[in-house]
Amino acid sequence: MFEDHLLLATGVGAIAVGLVAAILIVWRDLGPVARLSSIQRVALVVALAGGVIAFGLKLTVIETLSHTGRDHLAPVLVGVDRSDPGPVIEVGRPAWQALPAVAPAPADDPSTPAKVALGRRLFFDPVLSRDGSLSCASCHDLERAGGADGRPTAVGIDGAIGTRNTPAVWNAAFQARLFWDGRARSLEEQALGPIANPIEMGADLDEVIARLGRDPTYVAAFEAAYGPGTAIDADRLARALAAFERTLITPDAPFDRFLAGDTAALTPQQIRGMSLFETVGCIVCHAGPGFSRASLLAPEAGSSGFRLFPSLASPYAARYRLTDDLGAAKTGRAGLWRIPSLRNVELTAPYFHNGSVADLTEAVRIMATVQAGRVVGDGPVATQVEWSPETKRLTRRTPSPLTETEVADIAAFLKSLTSDRLAGHRTAATLAGTD
Ligand code: HEC
Ligand code: HEC
Structure with a gap:
């Protein structure tokens, strides 16, 4: 030189x-x-x-x-974005990643067609509920609602109304933490929960296992999956359900096709939204190919998959009752929630742990405000002064604005995470608002 x-x-x-x-x-x-x-x-x-x-x-x-x-x-100028005054971090930004075509499985229990077939049968079979009225699929509709139920909160046995929204089962196989409060660490650990939950399937697990044992076709199916003479037990029931759930993955979204080289797979609006998703900081929490830090595929494995939600004060908390339920409070982490995946999020309305927000654009507005510290709107931005009685300190913050157009761009990008296979089940409401 x-x-x-x-x-x-x-x-x-x-x-x-x-x-x-x-x-x-x-x-x-x-x-x-x-x-x-x-x-x-x-x-x-x-x-x-x-x-x-x-x-x-x-x-x-x-x-x-x-x-x-x-x-x-020495900094290198890589582009000028006049619409976004937020921090632009060009150094050390991870590359975008497509979803793998196979979900990670436990080393001691590799997937086989017999296990998957047994798990599929169990998933759709109401025999797992107390009175034979509900199957897993009753709440996790694999065709419509992206593997959820489209309701604010679940409706279980005898019409019991739950307190939490039904999350998608599609791509749950990639999550390192399951349930809204992240209390289960694997699909196996999760699977028996709903069967015995009194407001979900309301059954007695031993009774369910005895019932399966009286059905010769189930005895044969368990033997085909786990070897001749194996008994039907809770462990194998959970493993079979998990084996089936590991096939419920959607690496076929426009976003994945875009990464595979089809640059026409995303619209210009979606690409603007993809860039905003980074610069606004959504990607800090919704990271990696599963769009969740609580994912087995998340970068910096071991970093926390939980966050305080809502983490900043706003009128949204009261409007949508976001703090009535304190998430992981039972494990001493009140207010913390598992960071959910955003795959197929377009199809899994209504949103958040209590299903209180019906519209994806509104969910983005809330996230930008309470998690990313932005102010949504086209008007002037006021400086906020906050007093913390706990630390006895004042904080002065002038949030940078995010326009409604930018919110719409981010929502449009989220729709690029919708599986091609499931996209036929978009509703008129979710189709609106994209250019
Ligand atoms: C009555 C409705 C209902 C039934 C039936 C039901 N679930 Fe769920 N499922 C839910 C709700 C609600 C949650 C979230 C609960 C929570 O976070 O506290 C959930 C969570 C899950 C999750 C975690 C997803 C994630 O990303 O965290 C999986 C996986 C799952 N269920 C699988 C199953 C399986 C397998 C069955 C059948 C054995 C089943 N569910 C039966 C309503 C139901
Ligand atoms: C500080 C971490 C964090 C940041 C930053 C963040 N999120 Fe979230 N996000 C969460 C958590 C935690 C939840 C779960 C909230 C709950 O349990 O109700 C969530 C939930 C969501 C949901 C609802 C998902 C569902 O299935 O109901 C959407 C949509 C979403 N985020 C989009 C975004 C967007 C867009 C951005 C950027 C504007 C963003 N998030 C920024 C942590 C974050």
């Missing part, structure tokens, strides 16, 4: 000047005054020159090193 040569020339020049000065001083000045012989004068020049050369080299090395450092950090 040109500047490196310039540095070297300066270093060599400085050494030469130092050497000439040393020779002149010794011969013209010090030599005659101290009455030194020629040999003594040469020795003195060598000693002085050594010091000069070492000093020159030191300077050159220091300059070159600090210069390379600066060169490394």
